Amino acid sequence: VKELDSLREAAAHLDPERALDGLSRALGAWRADDSPWRARLAREHGGFSPQAIELGVRRGLEGWTEGALRALRARELGAGARAPRVTAVWLAGSVPTASFAALALPLLGGSAVYARPASADPVSARLFAESLGEIEAGLGACLAIGDDAAALADADAVVASGGDAAVRAIRERVPPATRFVGYAHKLSLAAVGPEADLRAAAREAALDLALWDGRGCLSPAWLLVCRSRPDAARELADRLAAELEALAASLPRGPLSAAEHLELRSLRARAALHPGVELQPRAEAPPWSVAVWPEGLAELPPPGAWRFAQVVPIDGLGDLERFCRALHPHLSCIGQRGWAAAQCAGVAAAAAAGGGSRVCPLGAMQLPPLAWRRDGQEPIRSLLRWVDVEPA
Amino acid sequence: MTREQIEARVLARIARGAEAAPDDVEFEALALALFRCQYEGGDAYRRLCEASGRSPDKVSTWREIPAVPAGAFKEARLVCFPIDRTLRVFRTSGTSTARRGELHLDTLELYDASLLATFGAYICPDVERIRFLVLAPPASDAPDSSLSYMYDVAARRLGTPLSRFYLGSEGWDPEALLVDLIDLEEPVALVGTAFAFVHLLDFLAARGLELSLPEGTRVMETGGFKGRSRELSREQLHGAIAQRLGVPGWRIINQYGMCELASQFYEPSLRLRAPSRIKRVPPWVRTRVVDPATGREVAPGQVGILVHYDLANTGSVLAVQTSDAGRAVEGGFEVLGRLSGAEARGCSLAADLLLGGA
Numbered sequence: 046v047k048e049l050d051s052l053r054e055a056a057a058h059l060d061p062e063r064a065l066d067g068l069s070r071a072l073g074a075w076r077a078d079d080s081p082w083r084a085r086l087a088r089e090h091g092g093f094s095p096q097a098i099e100l101g102v103r104r105g106l107e108g109w110t111e112g113a114l115r116a117l118r119a120r121e122l123g124a125g126a127r128a129p130r131v132t133a134v135w136l137a138g139s140v141p142t143a144s145f146a147a148l149a150l151p152l153l154g155g156s157a158v159y160a161r162p163a164s165a166d167p168v169s170a171r172l173f174a175e176s177l178g179e180i181e182a183g184l185g186a187c188l189a190i191g192d193d194a195a196a197l198a199d200a201d202a203v204v205a206s207g208g209d210a211a212v213r214a215i216r217e218r219v220p221p222a223t224r225f226v227g228y229a230h231k232l233s234l235a236a237v238g239p240e241a242d243l244r245a246a247a248r249e250a251a252l253d254l255a256l257w258d259g260r261g262c263l264s265p266a267w268l269l270v271c272r273s274r275p276d277a278a279r280e281l282a283d284r285l286a287a288e289l290e291a292l293a294a295s296l297p298r299g300p301l302s303a304a305e306h307l308e309l310r311s312l313r314a315r316a317a318l319h320p321g322v323e324l325q326p327r328a329e330a331p332p333w334s335v336a337v338w339p340e341g342l343a344e345l346p347p348p349g350a351w352r353f354a355q356v357v358p359i360d361g362l363g364d365l366e367r368f369c370r371a372l373h374p375h376l377s378c379i380g381q382r383g384w385a386a387a388q389c390a391g392v393a394a395a396a397a398a399g400g401g402s403r404v405c406p407l408g409a410m411q412l413p414p415l416a417w418r419r420d421g422q423e424p425i426r427s428l429l430r431w432v433d434v435e436p437a
Numbered sequence: 438m439t440r441e442q443i444e445a446r447v448l449a450r451i452a453r454g455a456e457a458a459p460d461d462v463e464f465e466a467l468a469l470a471l472f473r474c475q476y477e478g479g480d481a482y483r484r485l486c487e488a489s490g491r492s493p494d495k496v497s498t499w500r501e502i503p504a505v506p507a508g509a510f511k512e513a514r515l516v517c518f519p520i521d522r523t524l525r526v527f528r529t530s531g532t533s534t535a536r537r538g539e540l541h542l543d544t545l546e547l548y549d550a551s552l553l554a555t556f557g558a559y560i561c562p563d564v565e566r567i568r569f570l571v572l573a574p575p576a577s578d579a580p581d582s583s584l585s586y587m588y589d590v591a592a593r594r595l596g597t598p599l600s601r602f603y604l605g606s607e608g609w610d611p612e613a614l615l616v617d618l619i620d621l622e623e624p625v626a627l628v629g630t631a632f633a634f635v636h637l638l639d640f641l642a643a644r645g646l647e648l649s650l651p652e653g654t655r656v657m658e659t660g661g662f663k664g665r666s667r668e669l670s671r672e673q674l675h676g677a678i679a680q681r682l683g684v685p686g687w688r689i690i691n692q693y694g695m696c697e698l699a700s701q702f703y704e705p706s707l708r709l710r711a712p713s714r715i716k717r718v719p720p721w722v723r724t725r726v727v728d729p730a731t732g733r734e735v736a737p738g739q740v741g742i743l744v745h746y747d748l749a750n751t752g753s754v755l756a757v758q759t760s761d762a763g764r765a766v767e768g769g770f771e772v773l774g775r776l777s778g779a780e781a782r783g784c785s786l787a788a789d790l791l792l793g794g795a
Contacts, residue, residue: 315512320480
């Protein structure tokens with residue numbers, strides 16, 4: 046792959062401080078008020094409403110500051126660590142901030158990046174590369190966008206996201222001695238504890254559901270609601286319905302494919318057919334749905350997506366852990382609200398039981414920090430190699 | 438109108454034949470009456486209708502009758518009769534661990550009438566009886582297979598005594614089939630699943646055999662290749678059948694059907710004496726092509742999702758929404774393939790499979 050030679054050359058000349066500074070300024074340009082980059086992405090992406098791109102990118106990058114980059118680098122880069130000269134990054138999905146993180150992390154570690162955009166989002170990676178080139182040309186030269194699968198064999202490291210089958214297929218194309226970091230199928234859930242203010246929980250959960258339209262691994266596929274009182278789940282569902290209805294106007298859902306529409310219909314049908322499920326709204330093809338499942342289910346309801354909220358009542362931490370354990374190893378994140386300080390360790394234990402690697406406040410599920418150890422892996426350190434020199 | 442009265446009228450309609458002129462007024466009346474029966478008699482279907490804000494009092498045309506996604510047959514018993522009156526259950530194909538869709542029947546009268554009317558019209562339009570060579574197990578070996586049941590009934594009512602099934606609980610018997618094919622002196626109806634034909638073609642290819650079956654022989658294949666090791670396009674399959682069996686293309690028919698319906702759809706090639714990829718809709722059925730986003734009908738010729746309204750499905754639900762893309766054309770519809778949500782769901786799909794969902 047011709048670009049890899051150029052990338053190796055560019056990486057050899059990249060000063061780490063310049064890389065950090067360039068990344069910091071580029072991310073700043075993306076989250077700035079009236080960012081032209083964000084505006085272009087909103088126009089060109091096509092997978093989400095412009096409002097969702099505007100809010101999701103601005104909020105998503107809020108914490109990705111120079112200080113955060115510096116702290117992350119200090120945490121992960123040790124003396125003697127060697128970054129791969131070129132990392133091939135195979136992107137998946139359509140969430141722009143997930144693509145930005147996947148591109149920025151190897152660059153921050155000192156590796157050039159050859160990136161293949163996801164078919165669902167050919168725009169985000171291209172625009173991010175363009176912004177880097179404009180803001181810091183030396184850094185821009187370290188990022189190439191392409192789709193040559195030969196890069197999987199030629200790169201010094203490979204990072205791949207996608208479905209289980211896709212990650213498996215990519216891994217097979219990577220030489221055994223090449224560092225490979227794979228991120229396969231994951232999903233997330235919200236857990237509303239006994240002390241939650243249900244009005245606030247509904248507002249926050251609605252944002253987590255609406256941002257990126259339930260397409261990403263961090264979208265809550267279920268909302269587990271602790272029965273602090275008998276009608277807590279129903280009350281949350283009613284408040285959630287009102288919030289989702291409001292967001293349908295202010296943060297509209299993006300376009301769905303025909304297959305997605307069909308699956309959404311199927312989700313509604315499955316909920317409607319199940320005895321005891323309360324489904325809102327009563328409509329043919331609404332832009333959002335909320336289903337409240339009855340207690341004591343023999344099996345988990347199907348995961349929600351595309352602003353379909355699956356509300357499931359639970360008795361407490363024991364139920365939460367059992368639910369998470371059933372998802373193992375596919376759980377990614379728990380968004381929580383309303384658990385007493387003494388219960389927070391229990392929520393983390395439940396996340397771990399499901400294979401999760403993040404517990405965050407409800408309303409922030411879609412806003413992971415750049416330093417998040419996704420799937421429990423250190424995002425830069427997992428790419429590095431050390432040379433141990435023993436005394437003569 | 439009671440269900441019995443509706444069934445009597447549907448049977449009378451079927452008796453007029455698969456190629457009889459459709460009667461829109463009659464269809465409207467029967468569909469609305471049947472919808473009311475199924476809404477009132479079926480708890481699960483009623484819940485589904487209520488979720489979309491529809492009821493018999495709010496529906497004024499058959500086009501507004503809520504359709505049930507085919508996958509929902511895995512979720513609930515969609516019946517409008519007491520379940521202990523079930524005579525037969527057909528199940529969708531699938532593994533032993535995956536949940537399978539079920540069609541419960543408390544009468545086989547309409548099912549048989551519908552299948553014989555269409556099978557006769559499109560597979561046997563020129564013969565009273567014909568020898569059936571069936572590449573599928575008999576119903577005795579696969580009692581929950583609607584396909585085996587269909588072939589059983591067709592072979593019994595339209596076949597000669599020499600008709601035979603070549604698949605059974607022990608697998609299939611290609612040697613016996615080959616002997617019978619080589620010995621043929623009269624035309625036959627060679628029928629079976631698409632992937633069974635692939636096995637037959639591979640078997641013949643491995644031996645370098647190209648047969649020339651007697652003139653008048655017809656081939657009917659049905660079903661897809663889901664989960665099979667090898668897939669062929671319909672054109673490739675029909676081309677290979679024509680080459681290996683010596684049957685002209687216009688005598689090779691694809692049948693489109695689904696376990697959740699009582700009626701099936703056929704290409705009229707044998708009637709037209711020319712290849713046709715159009716699926717005929719019998720007059721007791723209507724097929725709409727709808728936009729999956731809105732549920733509204735697309736313009737003629739535009740691609741959408743197929744939704745079938747089958748008056749012969751009296752004990753279950755008459756309106757079934759498929760995952761098949763298609764378009765309406767003069768004389769019927771074309772099937773363009775199945776929409777899969779696997780790619781679309783991304784991360785969530787794995788968990789859905791994990792949890793035993795659709």
